[in-house]
Amino acid sequence: MTLTAFRPPGNLEEMSPESRETWDARIREFFDVSAQTFPSFYNPVGVGGEQMSHRVTWPAAPGRLLSTRMIPEQRWAAADADRNEQDEYCEWSVLRDDSGKIRRVTFTSEVSDYYDHLFDTDQDLLLHLYAKLSGQVVPIEALRDQHGIFVRDNVFNASTDGPIVHLSQRSNNLRAAITLAAEATVLREINGELLTHPQTLVRCGNLGDERRHSDPQIGAAVNGLVAGGSDVSLADPPGLYLDSLVAAGLETLDGTDPHDFWHVERGDSDHAVRASFEVPEELGYSVGDITIGGRTMDFGAQLAERVHVRIGALSRPSTTDSVEPRPCVS
Amino acid sequence: MALQPINDPTCRAFERIDGSVGNALLRFVVGEDPAPRPMTSDEMRQELGDPFAALVLASGTSPTTADELLAAIDRATADDDSLRTERSFLVGEDSQLGIQSGEIESTNRSVRFLVARGSANHGPELIISASHPSGGLVEVMAWDTTNLGFNFYRTLRGGRGWVWAGNSRHAFGRPTRGKGPFESHPSGNLIMKELKFPWVHWDSFKVRISEQVFPEGDLRRQHRWFLEKSGAEICETAVVMPSIVRWTKVRFDQAASGVTALDPFLLVEHIVGCQTVNLASSSTESKAVTLGARVDLPPGFFTDVEGMAAVGLPGPPLFFIRPDMYLASLETFGFHLTDGEFSQAGDTHFAFVVPERAFEDNEVLRQALARGVVSPRLAATLLMVDFANPVFSSKRERLLQLVPRDPVAGVADISERIANSIVNASGAAPANSPERDFARRWDLGEDAWRDAFAAELTAYYGAIETQLGSQEGVDDYVRLAESRRNRVRDMPIFEFRLLFPETNLDRENVVMTSAGTVVESTP
Secondary structure, eight states: OOBOSOOOGGGOOOSOHHHHHHHHHHHHHHHHHHHHHOTTBOOOBTOOSOOEEEEEEEESSOHHHHHTTOOHHHHHHHHHHOGGGOOSSOEEEEEEOTTSOEEEEEEEOOOHHHHHHHHHHOHHHHHHHHHHHHSSOOOGGGGBOTTSOBOTTOGGGOOSSSOOOSOOSTTOSHHHHHHHHHHTTSOBEETTEEOOSHHHHHHHHTOSOTTSSHHHHHHHHHHHHHHTTEEEEEOSSOSOEEEEEOOTTEEOTTOOOGGGGEEEEESOTTSOOEEEEEOOGGGSOOGGGOEETTEEOOOHHHHHTTEEEEEEEEEEEOOSSOOOOBOOOO | OOOOOOOOOSGGGGGGSOTTSOSOEEEOOTTTOSSOEEOOHHHHHHHOOSHHHHHTGGGTOOOSSHHHHHHHHHHTSOTTOGGGOEEEEEEOTTTTSSTTTTOSOGGGOOOEEEEEEOOOTTOOSEEEEESOTTSSOEEEEEEOTTTOSEEEEEEOTTSSOEEEEEEGGGGTSTTTTTSGGGGTOTTSOOOOSSOSTTOTTBOOSSSOOOGGGSOTTOGGGGSHHHHTOOOHHHIIIIIIHHHHHHHHHHHHHHHHTTSSOBOHHHHHHHHHOOSOEEEEOOSSBHHHHTTTOOEEOOGGGTSOHHHHHHTTOOOOOOOEEOHHHHHHHHHHTTOEEESSSOEEESOOSBSOOEEEEOHHHHHHHHHHHHTTSSOHHHHHHHHHTTTTOOSSOHHHHHGGGGSOOOOBSTTOOOHHHHHHHHHHHHTTSOTTSHHHHHHHHHTTOTTTHHHHHHHHHHHHHHHHHHHTTSHHHHHHHHHHHHHHHHHHHTSTTOOOGGGSOBOSOOOOOEEEOTTSOEEEOOO
16 A cells, blocks of 8 residues: 555654644655665655565664673663663663662653654644653743754653653654664675675664664664665654563562563554553552562663564665665765 | 493483384483483373473374474464463574675574573473474473473484483482583573673574575575574573573572582582583674774673672773774684685674673572572682683682582571681692682681772773783783683584684683783693
8 A cells, every 4th residue: 555644653643633744744854855865765655566564673771881791780770870871762761669669660762753843833732742741740941942942851851760751862863763774775895795794884884873782773674675676765654663572581479471561651552652661559569579580670771671672664676777885984 | 122222421322322213202311321211101200290291292292393393282282371482593603604605505504493482481491492493403491390490302313202311400410410411501501602792693683694594495484483583682581591590599499498408519610610601702793893893802701790790899891902903813813714614714793702601600609699508708709719710710610629518408608618618728738729819818808808809800900901902912812712712612512613713823721810911821
């Protein structure tokens, strides 16, 4: 079926028809700008014919911190303590009880582009969502800077142990993901050898940070599709999604399946953009009593290592005669 | 039916079993059984309490392939049975090589699947290793809910039958220790050598294994094990670690409840010995180094990071080798990858693969500390002897001979007993002996050991940083890495040449000093 307009992330139905229309226009522009520069990247709106979708996934816990090889407890503490460290298109906030034990971990992969769009087109809905997700009354002044521009890491969305509304880290936005996918369509070579390895591609093509999980995975997946004779785009609705929670290895006090504690709060069943992990009060224990691999769950990042984030890639048979590899970006 | 005795204590003994015995399940626990023999129904009921035995073998079914085995499990279980939950993983030492150039024939590849069944949170109930779903050797580890521990099975070569090679508990029985499957599973645990990020040689989100590792038209390209495979990051956290934690917990629980006695020797062996290792690597792709990437070094190369953390001692900072120095070292030492026919210059996909302390050893230490069987002071003092050599330390291992072997009832603190035994022996030991080193450290006392050890480690880490500033220092660490890899080459876990790069270095036995320098090992 031919795509006629981009849907909102998570297939969320809350936008007015006018906002939806302008959202579609906004995202089309992202795709069109990239498609003009990169011939193997295309805007899927209006495209018919055979297209295949591909799921590209990676863990939510920051790869950069994993690469520092700190011992796990140090790494988890560092990730929990700073939303700027949470740069895998997923951020989380940890709510603890008075004794410091974890009660709930809330994950979001909602792109700030969506809220930025509401700021421009429907501030009533924006404030409604902020109030609902942060549990506080939010004045519009708190969400804009002195120049009247929407602030993604505003005081109601910067916490690591309180309210969390949407992604706030600088690199965690939809435009960046679209640009990365487009740039990754360029095949790269060194001395006649086509590059295929993820980190090497990132370094050669200047595709972000090779130590992150997301950039090399998106880059290598897209590049591999182009090398295999495809043009590439991103699947509708364009967004970053909470793909799954790997619960094996988590032991609960009463044997309850840990999946029962995972609640998708926003997005449809295949496009979750917000989810929380919390033990129902009636069970008499909390998240901090659950063990992972024999260790108690003292950090949200322990769970983040088991949450996978996803972007949907789309491919069609290449429309260009040949795609010549290029040397590395200098 | 009488089968010939087999006088071979290694896991190769199973390849010598006559495979034409029909559908029988043989019992051959090397060290206990002089020859393989068919198990009776009573024996099976008594000794085998796992789902493979109960649902498949006990019904007289004798699958010849992994696919048949899993189909038999599916026939015997309801749709919602947790044994229907499957995860598959893929590993191959040559899986990242020669795909584009076609230099390695697909048929030569060492690629194999690990398939886990069961969704229990403490790890899977059934773990299968096979290179092909429809043929070849099939190895099974199945959790025994009656007798506890894993039961080890494998198919007979060329036949329809199976052999039961023992249970995890046989890893510690005197006649069976280190024999048969317990040669490579010394504690009766599941083994995943490359357990941690970035899981060199495994399919993971860090690097995918292409379908091109299988020949054109090979059914594995379209098999669910390949199409629906999970990454090594899932294998680590959902399969291997929980399984090791599970068996370790049983060992301590059984000691606590009096089912077995706690053997201090077997416990301390996990702290000072090196029965097995994990393989760690840089998180940097070796090819990315040619584009200017620095090579981060696995911290476990320098000291027992997790052991030190468990007793509150500082781990090393992240060390790097400059790209030009790393490349010069590869050139100097002629690094290449080869399986004997194929050869490619350079290092493994992820650079600098080296052995480090095994997770199963650290898990025993962690549980021993948590249960108060050993004190942090004793563990730290043992770990600090020859701390610059976290694996293959003959000095630390020598202390094992001084550990009392008298079994201990329950899980009482055995720290003083062990420490006193070593301290008492130190009087007659040479001045630079590990016994003296231990005694000197133990004498620091409860109040002073932590600061003193931390200062020593911090000075050591500073010295390493200095060494890494020169090509000579880098070359020395590359030699040390190769020396340790050579030790692994002598272990049963070394099955494929492409596990490691090869070099032009003569085989040497070098060790790290506490000053961060590399020297010839002295007896």
